[in-house]
Amino acid sequence: MRRLLVLGAGTAGTMVVNKLRRRLPSANWRITVVEPGDQHFYQPGYLFLPFGAYAPRQVVKPTRSLIAGGVELIRGEVDRVVPADGEVRLCDGRTLPYDYLVIATGVTPRPDQTPGMLDGGQWRKTIFDFYTYDGAVALADALDRFDGGRLVVHITDMPIKCPVAPLEFAFLVDDYFRQRGRRDRVELVYATPLPGAFTKPVASARLGTMLDERKIAVEPDFLVEQIKGKSLISYDEREIPFDLLVTVPLNMGADFVARSGLGNELNLVPVDRHTFRSKAYGNIFALGDAADLPTSKAGSVAHFAAEVFTGNFLEHIDGRPMTGSFDGHANCFVESGGGKALLIDFNYDTEPLPGTYPLPAVGPFRLLTEAPVNHWGKLAFRWMYWNLLLPGRPIPLPAHMSMAGKHLPAGKD
Template sequence: MTRHVVVLGAGTAGTMLANRLRRKLDDTWAITVVDRDDAHPYQPGFLFVPFGGSTDGLVRSRHAFVHDGVELVLEGVDRVDAAAREVLLLDGRLLPYDYLVIASGATLRPDQTPGMLGPEWRRSIFDFYTLDGAKALAGALRDFRGGRLVVHITDVPIKCPVAPLEFTFLADDWLRERGLRNETELVFVTPLDGAFTKPVASAHLGSMLADREVRVESDFLVEHIEDRTLVSYDGREVPFDLLVTVPLHMGAEFVTRSGLGDELGFVPVDKHTLRSTADAHIFAVGDAADIPTSKAGSVAHFSVDVLVDNLVELAAGRPMSHSFDGHANCFIESGDGRALLLDFNYETEPLPGTYPAPYVGPLSLLKESRANHLGKLAFRWVYWNVLLPGRPMPLAPAMSMVGKHVPTTTSQEEVRHAGHHA
């Protein structure tokens, strides 16, 4: 008798999960992946497009990266019937499942902010989280001759939470190279109380913004946009000549229709097992899950490793024994051919040190370096050729403290306390 795992979403997390599962489950298990189209984007590459980066190879066919033993269905999802253990597709087909994994990611919703999608959209208001937006922004930057350039985060959570900071650092570098920095006021507008969610990293990144003379407008929750001005709920106003915004992120609409999501449409799960709090046969992974860590490719990678092992145990009739610790790492482009690297988890915030090899590196943590920049560029090849196909990576899913050190002004207890409240 054939049993079924259905994966909703063929993005980073869904593709990795399906390919890894196919290698570990026997032929009594059928694996089906569903997505609405055949275009798989390499989203980290969008960051460089506004500054003249190439778009070649940023989008590829999903079919090219799904294992031959996995069925890829290109159709939208209407809803999940958890009671019947079925997925209803928009074309009327029903997909039964024994286990369902929701990997439908996060979607940009500029329509949720009044005035964002008005006449200024793609004229003075741009995003770089989509390829079309990044291309349009490249044109706007080519024509930019100075004024107030505002980088704005509507609300959290967002995909790759460091990307707005990266854009700000790269914009500062790009403007200096063109002799426009003195003619430009750079403003970073965030709903957070600092540059990042974790205190040590936030202080470090905040000082980098200060060094570059970037004004930070914190605790800013936008209510609407009007007359090229961001207006917050508390009445503050930030005018702009060019706005680079990160719109509100929400989960897939079918998640909400199915009664499986929170107020933003993300799936509430146990943060260690990724099992839905609503149904024992449903899991969520990647950006679709509500776990309290970054919505980043590294989180997808490390959590998929844990989820695959747990699903294999469940398939064999054993209890789950693996636990995800919230491990995430993020490169942060800082301009001038350098970058930082952050490595953290649920309990411990980013700390100085080396990665991936303790004391050797070659990558530096919480420190700008050329090696980190080259590491970020090299990751594209790793993504297409190792991660997506589900090939093994020599990186444990759990974060290690070996090779890291706590700054002398911060005790380990303070670091763990900060991690709980980030």
């Protein structure tokens, strides 16, 4: 009996075990997934909780209900991986052997890594996050009570889960206060460690213009050193006062990755960016946010990566070369308020470009253009997530990015 052990039953881990359970004969393969919690959260839904667009119950389901029959689910915290022995040790003393290991434990916001963020007495009082379920729920009450002043949307450092989410929050909070007649009493500031609104020039120019149109001030190249009182202080001694801070703390991988000697300084697992295979061990892979891939940490990446990984893994266990090559494909809907959104679609080599997706001319989605159809696409994704993506069912979208429907803006070649 060969043993596949998957650490983490989040987006990537759940998709992988469900896909492989159908492809690996149960007589020959034992598939086990380790997960500390008993609830699975639809993390893209966190963005909508502060604004009342989703009820909390709509973004959570029992983990066991999402895992295919025939997959063993173990509740437990991982203490460390011991590659030399081919085993994973849990914090309660249990030991789990493996022939192949997939690390899919994601990343976690770490407010403790910024002095004054968690230990200054303001957490969930004047400082909030929306990258956690509890934080997003608490922020809904804070926004409802906020009658005016300076609201700062802040990113500590990159990489983060869904890098466009802070921009979406800025657009949505602008719309939120406009609808309630309070926008003229609220000063909005967007503080980012990036030199602009986004990392890629074409998208950054479009998103930056949208911030200007909404009178959201941008503080670029802002690397926070500490939070002192009700001010963000950067390493170059700039200061941004706030009345309400909505921050994205430093995102880090699981601590066991560091204890196991498998990660970089952010506890992300170095892997081949095309095959997800560990650079240190031939029978260890990392998927989703847990890997150090140079692309977005987003659900779409986990989905496209899982498609490539499944075929590669089947080749690998048969002793054949892995022929699938992940190209870094990601696409993200960007909520912009007023019932509209943009869509961006890109990969390792091609930045987000204008056009239509997935079909040329027809779309129906519009790339780098605000449109109601994109907003409805984002809302429809929740149903797809629960009913198609997590179960590992086929979706008629290619895992690799296509240039069909895209065009270069004037002046680009």
